[in-house]
Amino acid sequence: MTGSDAPLIEVEGLEAWYGKRRILSGVDFRVEPGEIRVIMGGSGSGKSTLLRHILGLHRPSRGSIRVFGTDITRASARELQAVRKRLGVSFQGGALLTSLSVGDNVALPLREHHAELDENQIRIMSRMKLEVVNLGGFHDLMPSQLSGGMVKRAALARAIVMDPRLLFFDEPSAGLDPVVSAELDELILRLRDALRMTIVVVTHELESAFKIADTITILDQGQVLMTDTVDAVRRSDNERIQDLLNRRPREVVVDADAYLRRLTEEDA
Numbered sequence: 001m002t003g004s005d006a007p008l009i010e011v012e013g014l015e016a017w018y019g020k021r022r023i024l025s026g027v028d029f030r031v032e033p034g035e036i037r038v039i040m041g042g043s044g045s046g047k048s049t050l051l052r053h054i055l056g057l058h059r060p061s062r063g064s065i066r067v068f069g070t071d072i073t074r075a076s077a078r079e080l081q082a083v084r085k086r087l088g089v090s091f092q093g094g095a096l097l098t099s100l101s102v103g104d105n106v107a108l109p110l111r112e113h114h115a116e117l118d119e120n121q122i123r124i125m126s127r128m129k130l131e132v133v134n135l136g137g138f139h140d141l142m143p144s145q146l147s148g149g150m151v152k153r154a155a156l157a158r159a160i161v162m163d164p165r166l167l168f169f170d171e172p173s174a175g176l177d178p179v180v181s182a183e184l185d186e187l188i189l190r191l192r193d194a195l196r197m198t199i200v201v202v203t204h205e206l207e208s209a210f211k212i213a214d215t216i217t218i219l220d221q222g223q224v225l226m227t228d229t230v231d232a233v234r235r236s237d238n239e240r241i242q243d244l245l246n247r248r249p250r251e252v253v254v255d256a257d258a259y260l261r262r263l264t265e266e267d268a
């Protein structure tokens with residue numbers, strides 16, 4: 001296990017393939033305690049693939065991944081489970097279960113991992129987390145009765161119900177209007193400041209990224225272009241980074257054969 005100042009995530013030389021396509025190569029990624037790290041990059045640049053590797057859902061072809069000091073590429077199922085218990089994950093696909101009340105959705109991880117808790121304790125703990133995300137009175141409502149922003153906050157309450165030290169958030173603002181999205185940004189900052197969580201956020205939203213990030217990692221075609229502070233990223237004279245920040249397209253593919261070759265090539 002790591003000491004309190006040791007990095008919570010240390011990825012070195014990560015290489016990942018899907019079939020014959022190399023998706024990530026030479027990726028170094030290190031997250032320090034207490035920071036909010038934003039991962040940005042164009043569609044298909046490998047952001048979700050990197051997250052899936054850090055969560056131990058995929059094994060890398062090459063490289064090492066340490067989470068809380070444990071090398072999860074070599075960890076036993078039991079060690080991996082111990083690491084996962086300390087992680088909170090709020091993914092786009094991880095919507096609430098429509099058949100359960102909001103409170104029961106939030107309580108799910110407690111019921112799964114903490115058989116020693118009784119119903120009263122579970123209710124108190126899930127209510128507390130709903131209060132953290134400003135949904136204090138919504139325990140008994142059904143997900144269908146919530147707005148899109150509320151659903152995101154409830155999913156966030158579920159992700160933090162076990163007080164994770166490290167929280168992953170994939171596209172928090174997707175599908176939300178700017179006001180609701182800004183509220184969610186405030187909430188993410190509050191989780192870091194009040195609950196001392198270390199947070200890794202994947203987002204396409206520049207405004208949100210610049211507001212919440214302590215540091216930003218920019219991925220491009222499976223490689224890290226830069227990891228630095230918001231200011232440094234904004235000032236970067238790297239043309240590709242400026243293209244991404246200004247939403248300029250990289251290229252227009254006109255040759256279908258070359259495109260297909262690129263999709264299947266052995267060594268991108």
Ligand SMILES: Nc1ncnc2c1ncn2[C@@H]1O[C@H](COP(=O)(O)OP(=O)(O)OP(=O)(O)O)[C@@H](O)[C@H]1O
Binds near residue numbers: 043049050
């Ligand atoms: N399970 C899979 N099998 C094969 N290829 C995959 C798989 N998942 C992702 N890919 C490919 O890997 C590349 C990186 O995908 P990834 O989802 O990591 O990108 P991303 O940066 O998260 O993109 P987006 O912003 O669109 O979600 C893409 O070209 C994608 O088509």
